[in-house]
Amino acid sequence: MAKNLPLQEITAVQSVILEDDKDLLLILDQTLLPNEKKYLELRKAEDVWDAIYHLKVRGAPAIGIAAAYGIYIEAKKSGTEEYEEFCKDFKKIKNYLASSRPTAVNLFWALDRMEQVIFKHKESSIELIIKALKQEADNIKQEDEKVCESIGEYVLTLLKPEWGLLTHCNAGTIATARYGTALAPIYIGNSRGYNFKVYADETRPLLQGARLTAWELQEAGIDVTLICDNMASIVMKEGKIQAVLVGCDRVAANGDAANKIGTSGVAILAKHYNIPFYVCAPTSTIDMNTKNGDDIKIEQRAGEEITEKWYEKPMAPKSVKVYNPCFDVTDNKLITAIITEKGILYPPFDKSLTELYSNK
Structure with a gap:
């Protein structure tokens, strides 16, 4: 393309x-x-x-x-x-x-x-x-x-041409007004010849990575490879990933970040392989009234999304119990930086977030 x-x-x-x-x-x-x-x-x-x-x-x-x-x-x-x-x-x-x-x-x-x-x-x-x-x-x-454009420009300063980037869920144009959050630097960089190689987790159980991220990146002419969620470790181990970019739905005052289920696991893997893990967060997603991730209400969704939604026939035993949280919370200790439209925030996040809001 x-x-x-x-x-x-x-x-x-x-x-x-x-x-x-x-x-x-x-x-x-x-x-x-x-x-x-x-x-x-x-x-x-x-x-x-x-x-x-x-x-x-x-x-x-x-x-x-x-x-x-x-x-x-x-x-x-x-x-x-x-x-x-x-x-x-x-x-x-x-x-x-x-x-x-x-x-x-x-x-x-x-x-x-x-x-x-x-x-x-x-x-x-x-x-x-x-x-x-x-x-x-x-x-x-x-x-x-x-x-979103501003976030993309800030994140781009942290990346280098030809890098391999991993993303989870969908934080692109269709999730925002334009550009996306985690995908914004990819789009901006691609328009300037950075030629990133993107690995998109499929993102169970709703497959936003497979259905949405892979689709919109391919439509935009980005070099994208779809992987299953449990393949993130091997592509990191093989040296294919130089940075992880994710969006988020809520950032607590201490920097804990809620995002699509599976994000926390990706952050743990990135920490193990010494790969920077960047959370792209508009200030509208930062909730200073939420002390930490334990205070974020996690949406629970129907078990059918896992057992039968994407299949012609059910792929699990009938009436089996299903636990289907829609989000998880990534501990602030696993996050390299939180990038907002106001700039790049580094740990300790309770301090940098407080300074961000005291300067608004």
Whole structure:
């Protein structure tokens, strides 16, 4: 496939698109990839909730963007001119959307930002409040694009051309507004001739690495090799990997980072083989109110995702007990650096994170 494509061409796919004149939100259905590229029309809060819960839209930033636009679309339907009644209805929808996924902090962050718009415009008409909500949702999406590009530039300073990079889950363009987080430096570097060789874990049980990361990297002309999760150790031992890049859904105040299940194991392997392990984290994923990883709520999902979801016939004994946590937490001691849009943070993370927020 073509190499050194223009950056905008590499990252052209959008996962969340507002069609304001039609009162609907288009989202790329990530459950159908890589076999079918289809956009779903979301017209009400129930549609948005379903899309987030069932991973039709996924990736912490993309979830936040979808929630922001989703609650705006619902606000447009309000038939009241009374501020208190409008607030009551808004709060109900906000809480409903917030119940869709418990781990990714961007969901709550985006919904809180939308709610603050209402409080700031208390003296305005409902019509003006709705316009302000649209602007805030646009801001969230536009800011995320800039954030991801900035993260990519910072991470790129840590990498060298021709390096082999391992990534887990999907932290790319379709998980964000554009560029991705962990994949941003790969896209930016590729456009400048770095020619990275990427190894993508399949990422069980939902196969985001196989279905999504491998798909979007291949579409962009990146040299990508798909491996099973239990092959990470051997490619590291063989010297194929010079750095590990992962995204995250929540970073605690001490630097513990929650990401797709299996990330912690990759970090342990990287530590053993003395390979740098980089967490790419927009500041919107950093939760200074969460003391450490033990305080992060880990989403539990249906066992069918493991036993039968990807098979023509069930591949496990009927009624077998299944433990299916969607995320794990990587201990801060395993993380070489946390890269945000504000810069590169190094251990001790409780200190560097505190300094980051004291300088904001």
